[in-house]
Amino acid sequence: MTDASLSPAAAPRAGLIATDARTRKRNAAEKRFRAYGICAIGVGLLFLVFLFTSILRSGLPAFTQTVIDIEFTVTQEQFDTAEGKMLKTKEYEKLFIAALEGQLQERGLEVAFDGKAIQRLVGKPGGTIRSYLQANPDRLGAPISFELAAASRVDGYLNGRITRDSLVDSRFLQASDLDLIDALQQADIIKGAFNWNFITGTDSGVDNPGGAGLGASVIGSFFMMLVVLFLSLPIGVAASIYLEEFAPKNRWTDLIEVNISNLAAVPSIVFGILGLAVFIQFAGLPQSAPLVGGLVLTLMTLPTIIISTRASLAAVPPSIRDAALGVGASKMQSVFHHVLPLAMPGILTGTIIGLAQALGETAPLLLIGMVGFVAREYPEGFLSGFTDANSAMPAQIYTWASRADPGFYEKAWGGIIILLLFLITMNAIAVVLRRRFERRW
């Protein structure tokens, strides 16, 4: 849109006040371009807002947990009777139901319900009560407050995912239960609480979305990132320094350069199958282990780090290298004393962005057995953190999203919120480091 014309002006020029046709046209073009720009940014922002609202709306319920919070007393006598029976937990369940009925009646709320309904709402409370009393026999005879996690269907009803109209009676939830839930809610027995278990807990079985937590897979991701950081940063930086500063420019280095660029564009699932073949089948490393995941992600992250490191090395003005060589510094001294410190912000940013990419990568984990692995336990120690089978955040999210129970759906979204929080934190660290290391002179 540059109108460079060497032909002499045909008409005599107008004054400076009156804009001529050419200038008007040019100004209009500029205005249009600005409008396009604003539109483009607007569309981008709109998508962002849409993305965040939908993530937050679907994911936030995963962080709350409906609980049945009830306080009642179990006497020594009741305890002894119950322990004498064949079906011990059944007896405790009866106590629980009695307490529930009593408290509802106290508040003048009459609803009929049976043991089946209670099981649908809170599973089998008898077992929980019994094990608590066995562990704390001194509490017998005093009022004890029990907080029992409600079934995910109850969650669903309370946060509007399930309505009276949409409900189909099943062994999970029936229309009559909804009256009971309403009554418990009025009596303030059923209520929402922050679901710490979602952050610190481990994965549950396929039929218990309420008890599912991301904690174990956060640890899995952490160990993977350790592997990635401690392998890809030194290897990547050393390779880049060699290629950029020391290697002769010939056909071999050209070939290597082209291949590194190509490597950056290889689909991540290819790295996954490579990892399966090399690390698991050939090297015999354990399946689903964060160590293997980390190795695969290292392969994936290396090109990113090499490319960004080389770019930041190349951006250091050559005059600095000349200056260092000119006073008799060796090549290596010039690189490590002068070039590398100047390239540091770029290297760190590239590394963190590479790590963030690796943190969110799912496809390669699919092939090394991290997706689908039910991470029920935390690793026992630091070393077993690398080798024990575990899941990782994106793999866990994928696993939840593919489970049939709709309760896992919101868990998957909740997991995405946590993953995004990690990514945002990492990017913020990248910005801070960049600011800190940047020399403004």
Place this chain on the structure above:
Amino acid sequence: MNDMRILERDVDTKEVKIAARDVQVYYGTNHAIKDVSVDIEDKTVTAFIGPSGCGKSTFLRCINRMNDTIDVCRVTGDIRIDNQDIYDPRVDPVQLRAKVGMVFQKPNPFPKSIYDNVAYGPRIHGLARNKADLDDIVEKSLRRGAIWDEVKDRLNAPGTGLSGGQQQRLCIARAVATEPEVLLMDEPCSALDPIATAQIEELIDELRQSYSVVIVTHSMQQAARVSQKTAFFHLGNLVEYGETGTIFTNPVDPRTESYITGRIG
């Protein structure tokens, strides 16, 4: 061009510091320096003049082997400093560069403090035994660079925060801090204003007391003002070399004459 100062200047013959014989430089297939032989004297300022692209910088960079850093560059022939072949395979170019300092066309201080700029060379060569020693070297070098009075109160300020002329004098101070014997300067004043240029020229004249100074310059006035010997390069050839006064007043080669009278360049 008939500056009286040139004619008054006494030019007695001195020891030869740098002796080049039949030097050829190729950048790939480009033959940039052809058959150059020259004797550069100690404690003398030698100016290289010539039209741009004639190979002045290239030849200058042969003297401290900075051309080694350019992949495509190939140097043949014989260059001796104090009668030692600097292209001998046993010579370490890093050691050579500590002996042959260089000041570049564009001032290029390190993005560090003024103190660290000057102290860097002595540090890596282990010239100072302790901090007090190093402080001495820094002060002495900055004084030689004629910049001490301007920066003595802010030695910890960044070197890149100085003005262009100050930066170039800082670079000169940095170059002399390693106690070189030869100082190479590639158009050190081309980015500077006339006042800064005058300061640097004065400085070069003082440096002549201790070093053999080789300066590439575009300005013939500058060559006439600061140098005792002048070499005129043209298209990679050393056309004429001699006393500065003779070259400017009575050139032998017609090419030299047309250059200094402004007909080629």
